[in-house]
Amino acid sequence: METIEISWGNLFFGYLLMVIPIGIMWYYRTGLAKDTLIATLRMTVQLLLMGLYLTVLFDFNSAWMNLLWLLVMIGVSTGTTIKRSELGWKKFAMPVTIATVISIVIVDGVFLGITLKLDNFFDARYFITITGMILGNSMKHNIIALNAFYTSLSDQKADYKYCIANGASRAEALKPFMKSAIKQAFNPQIATMAVMGLIAMPGTLTGQILGGASPDGAIKYQILLMLAIFIACTITVVITINLANHFLFDEWDNFEKF
C-alpha cells in the first residue's frame, strides 16, 4: 500500500481551518486565542526539527548517537517534570532521573529485547520511537502524580501528623496520599485502555495504517505500546515519589518545603 504524500501547499488548508477554533477562542474572550496560535506554531517548528533530527538519527543508526539522544531526552523530561510540578531541583532531579532510567531499562529491555527480539537493540527505528513514546507519557503521568501527592500532603498536613503521632510508620502515613496520586494519574489512562478500539482510533494504529501497515500488524504494535507506556508510567511514578521522600523527610518524619 502506498502512502499519499502530503504537500506543504495542501497542508496549508489544514492551517487555514485553524481560523475556526482560534476565532471561537477569541469570540468567547477565553484568552486562549494567542496561546493556540503560538502552540500551533511551536508544534510546527518542533515537528520540523524532529523530522530533521530523526532523519539524521535514522541515517546514522549508531547505538552511541541513539544513547546520547536518550540522555538528552531524559534531561529534558526531568527538567520539564520538575518545572511543571513546581518542585525543587535539588531534591527532585535525582529521583525523577533515576526513576525514568529504571522504567526505560525494564520496559525497553522486555519489549525491544524479548517481544521484538531486535538484532540491534539500539536500532533507531524502534529504540528512538518506542522510548520516545514511553518518555513522553511517563513525564505526563509523573507531573500529575507529583502534583497530586505533594499538593495534598501540603494541604492535609494535619492528616499526616495525626497518622504519625498516632502510631503510623512514615510509609503507612503516606499511603493515602500515594493512593490518591496514583488514582489521579492513572484513572484517565485506564479509561482510555478500557474503551480502546471501541470509540477511538488509537494514535499508533492510525499512524501505522496510514504508513501502509496491515491492521493486524498495526494492532499488535498498538497493544505493545499501550502496555509499555502503562508499565513504564507506573514504575516511574512509584519510584520517583518513594525516592524523593527519602530526601524530603528527616529522621523525625518531618517534611521540609518541596
Added chain:
Amino acid sequence: MLLSIKNIDIGFNGKSLISGLSFDIEKGDKLVFKGKSGSGKTSLLNMITGFVRPTYGSILFEGSALQKSNLNDLRKKLAYLPQQLSFNSLGVKQFLEMPFGFANNKGLTPTHEKVLEYFSIFDLNHDLLNSKMQEISGGEKQRIALISCLLLQREILLLDEPVSALDKNSKKKVIDHLFGMDDLTVISASHDQDWFDACNKIVDLDTR
C-alpha cells in the same frame, strides 16, 4: 516526671516564637497552653510529638533527652488530635478503624460496643458511623476525632483546640469525661475559658 521542658527556644525562618520556656508535666496532669493566635501553642504540641524541634533547650521524656531513639517510645504513649483534620475521602467508621491498621496498634482494635459507648458519652448519633467524614458538622468531626484518640488507650492525649467547635452541652460532656480520668495526662492548646478552668496547669504564652 513524665515530660520536662527545659529552657526551650522555638523559632522559624530565623524569627523567634518562644524563648526560654520551661515547664514540667507529671502523670495525670491536665495542662493547657493559653495565648493569642500565633503565640506558639500548636508549635509546642508539635514539639512534643517531634514535628518541631527547639532551636535551644531540651525536652526530657521520663528523664531522658528526647531523641530519635526514644521518640517512638513517646509516640507509642500518646494520641494526638490536630486542629484541622480532613480525611474527607473516608467514612466515619473507616476513619475510626484506620489507626488500628498501623502495625504499632495491632491488637488494640476496639469492639463495636466500645465505639458506640463513646458515641453515647459524647452525645453522638450512632447512625453517624455510616456517614462520610465530609458530610458531618465541625462539632461532630471534633468529637469523632477525639473518640479515635481515646480508642487508642494511650497515657497521654495531645489535643489542639479540642472544644473549639462544640456547643456548651457537648463541651461539658467532653470536659467531664476527660477530666474524670485521673491517670490520663492531657496536654492541650485552647482559647476556651471552661477548658482553662478544668485544667490544673496553665502555660500562659501571652504573659511571658
